[in-house]
Amino acid sequence: MASPIDDFYAVIPAGGVGSRLWPLSRADAPKFLHDLTGSGHSLLRDTWDRLEPLTGPDRIAVVTGRAHRAAVEDQLPGIADHNVILESEPRDSAAAIGLAAAILHRREPYVIIGSFAADHVIRGTRVFEFAVRDAVEVAREGYICTVGIAPSEPAVGFGYIKRGPELIVDGARDASLVERFVEKPDLDTAKQYLADRDYLWNAGMFISRADVLLAEIAANNPELHAGLVELAEAWDDRDRRGPAVDRIWPTLPKIAIDYVVAEPAADKGRLAVVPGHFDWDDVGDFASLAKLNSGGRKNDLAILGENARILSDAASGIVVSHTKRVISLIGVKDIVVVDTADALLVTTSEHAQRVKGVVDALKLTGRGDVL
Amino acid sequence: MASPIDDFYAVIPAGGVGSRLWPLSRADAPKFLHDLTGSGHSLLRDTWDRLEPLTGPDRIAVVTGRAHRAAVEDQLPGIADHNVILESEPRDSAAAIGLAAAILHRREPYVIIGSFAADHVIRGTRVFEFAVRDAVEVAREGYICTVGIAPSEPAVGFGYIKRGPELIVDGARDASLVERFVEKPDLDTAKQYLADRDYLWNAGMFISRADVLLAEIAANNPELHAGLVELAEAWDDRDRRGPAVDRIWPTLPKIAIDYVVAEPAADKGRLAVVPGHFDWDDVGDFASLAKLNSGGRKNDLAILGENARILSDAASGIVVSHTKRVISLIGVKDIVVVDTADALLVTTSEHAQRVKGVVDALKLTGRGDVL
Structure with a gap:
């Protein structure tokens, strides 16, 4: 086994209920707390286990709702208190990942963070590791890097990433710039994408330096950036954290990280992608x-x-x-x-x-x- | 409303579980105890209500398992104690109906009995009454008379009765001899039956003088007849009934009344039929x-x-x-x-x-x- 990456930190936003999996998923038992593969572990736990070889046990943060704190700690007995980042209410992925980035950046200015959904299924852990290690090398160069899944079938339920020009980065085997994001296609288009090989599934994984991510947020949504910085500044002071969350968090713009970070970065030629040749599914419905x-x-x-x-x-x-x-x-x-x-x-x-x-x-x- | 028929007694065998309606029907909650029509009443209660105008409340006997006694009395608060005939175990319809016939015959030698399933659905109560009154007149002449349902569709799930020569009986409008019983047909045959009009559904209703029914049992299954007569002789003596049931009942042949009574009687030209122009269903499955x-x-x-x-x-x-x-x-x-x-x-x-x-x-x- 390779050792963890010293300056890398994983962030797991554990938020969505998974309404399309009702009545299995509920407000008080969201999708990420369920075992959906018969592995004996929740998806959250599987996500943690997949990331730990890359980060070590002390460098995985989970961003979740206050209501899920006990369940998350129950699933992840190894999680340190300072790695549990609690939202007072759901504010979508830009606020969740942005807050983790801002907090970690204050603690460790040159940290590289990777965000990984808590409720996806991946098979092929070693291949996943290789892809993330490649993405970290790309992120080290100042890019925001995503891992795009190499399609195994003409899926119509996922968004796609179109690869652009190749990026030569030391230690990363197959990096490219992202040309653009593509909405869920119809079946004929999906078949073309599968044949083309320059289309990858968008699995919502983003790896970048925390300062680069925050700069992108600042450029595209200054209000969100200001709130996140203010929150992060108060975060590690026990007396100030609670009041700051109560005051600032509910005012933050509710928006997906795709719109605040990924798409603008792609437009500027700052978004890279490495392909992931592992089985992946977001288990979006039954x-x-x-x-x-x-x-x-x-x-x-x-x-x-x-x-x-x-x-x-x-x-x-x-x-x-x-x-x-x-x-x-x-x-x-x-x-x-x-x-x-x-x-x-x-x-x-x-x-x-x-x-x-x-x-x-x-x-x-x-x-x-x-x- | 016409008044009850003086010398008529109804018998309701309430036995079968209704396995094809599992998990609704259970050993401890058989089909006849359920409301399957949204009427607010169990099928047993609906059967009772349908028969009461023909018999009055004191002349309906129910043959059921000991385990169902409380449930039956709960459904039929008007039932007299001497009208609840309890089996120690299921012995099929010939024993159940034969026992009721033997008991009622001892109490009232010239009684006419009619047996009606506890778990069928009938709509058109007045038409049902007319048909039974006709059948009683035919039974009075010494026939065993069934009510055959006029088909409303080419059903493949029911057995059929083929009508033979007309019977002229005072007070009965459309009686015939039964030519033969026919097994469940395929769809093409069922369509011919529907067009033919001489084929009626076999709903298992039998109306006859008790002595005629017992004679038919005696002729075709002397062992069953002997057991029934011995049981009936002990029945109305409280001290002797229990031991007699325990001793004799489990030894009785387990056989359907169709084979001991209906089919042999048809072969001898002693089985009659009157048509029933009402909606009927045995609710055999979901x-x-x-x-x-x-x-x-x-x-x-x-x-x-x-x-x-x-x-x-x-x-x-x-x-x-x-x-x-x-x-x-x-x-x-x-x-x-x-x-x-x-x-x-x-x-x-x-x-x-x-x-x-x-x-x-x-x-x-x-x-x-x-x-």
Whole structure:
């Protein structure tokens, strides 16, 4: 095993609920706290375990909601107190990652940070490590560097990154400038992208010097930058942190890091990309979860849940069992059944994207008790 | 309203669990104890209410298992103690109906009895009454008379009765001899039956003088007859009944009344039929239950359950909700979802007949706790 990278720090923003995975994901049990692969560990824990060889155990920060503090510490018993960065309310990814950058930059001016979603699934940890090590070398040169996933199929559910001219950086094997970001394509376009090989999936991983990231935020959203700097200045003073969070955090612009950092940096030729040749999925909905757990065998029934008591006859798809009930499935194809104590979902892979609509309807009809 | 028929007695065998309706029907909550139509009453209670105008409240006997005594008395608060006939274990319909016939015959030698399943659904109570009154007149002449349901569609899930020569009986409008019984047909044959009009559905209703029924049993199964007569002789002596049941009942042949009475009587030209022009269903599986509750609207989602909290988006079929859980259905067609405290079933109308296989598998795999 290679040793950790001395001046590298990982940041895990652990925020989103994952509405499309309701009723598995809930406000008080968001997606990153679930084991979605049958590994026996939550996605957050798997993310931590993947990063630790790159950083060591003391250099991984988690940015999460106050409500999730106990659950996060339970999942990550090795996490140091100063690495738990608590939001008083969700303010989207630019504020979350920006705050971590500002705090870490004050503690350590030349730190390189990498942000990695808490709720994605990656298989091929060594290849992941190689890609991040390459990205760190690129970041050392002053670029913001992303890891773009080499597509394994013509996916229509992900955004893409178009590679531009090659970048020659010592110690990085296959770096390029990013030419542009591309929205989720239709199937024909996705097939062209797959054949082209200059299109990579945007997995939202960003590696850069903290000062470079903050400068990009300052250039594109001065209000956000000012708030983050003020917060970071008060952060490591126990008496001042709480009041500063209460006063400043709720006023910060709610915006994704893509718009404040990645896209503007790409336009200026300051965004680089290294390809990641590992399996990656953002597990965006139950169709993705089913695929992930069936090992690609289309006629199989995947089962998630420790106490699952499933009886199936000519059924395929996925069952998520969070109760001890006997679940019997007969003749249902590509089915999605999610069985929890207070809510049951029955749909098919084809309709998995519509789960978010149910969540919205539950809010509107006063049944938020099950969200 | 016409008055009750003086010498008529109704017998309701309330036995079968209804395995094809698992997990709604259970050993301790058989089909006849459920409200399957949203009427607010169990099928047993609806059966009683349908028969009472023909018999009065004191002349309806229920034959059921000892385990169901309390539930039956709860459903039928008007039932007299001497009208509850308890089996120590299930011995099929010939023993159940034969025992009632033997007991009632001892109490009242010239009684006419009619047996009616506890778990069928009938709509059109007045037409039902007319048919039974006609059948009683035919029975008075010494025939065993059944009520055959005039088909409303080419059903493949029911057995049929082929009408033979007309019978002229005073007070009965459309009686015939039964030419033969016909097994469940394929669809083409069922369509011919529907066009033919001489084929009626076999709903298992038998009306006859008790002495005629017992003579038919004696002729075709002397062992069963002897046991029934011995039991009936001890029945109304409180001290002798219990020991007699324990000793004799478990030794009685387990056989359906069709084989001991109906078919042999048909062969001898002693079985008559009057047509019933009312809606009837034996609610044999969830496909039938869905149809019954959707009012024939194929794209509707029927919902059964007092506390149902259902959210559906482009779903059709039926949900049976016996919990207070939120149930969300998205894009599933002709679905069957049965949600109970300890078991969940998800299938489609097309596969409804396979539910029995699940019940068998649960028995075999040691999960009988949910049966």
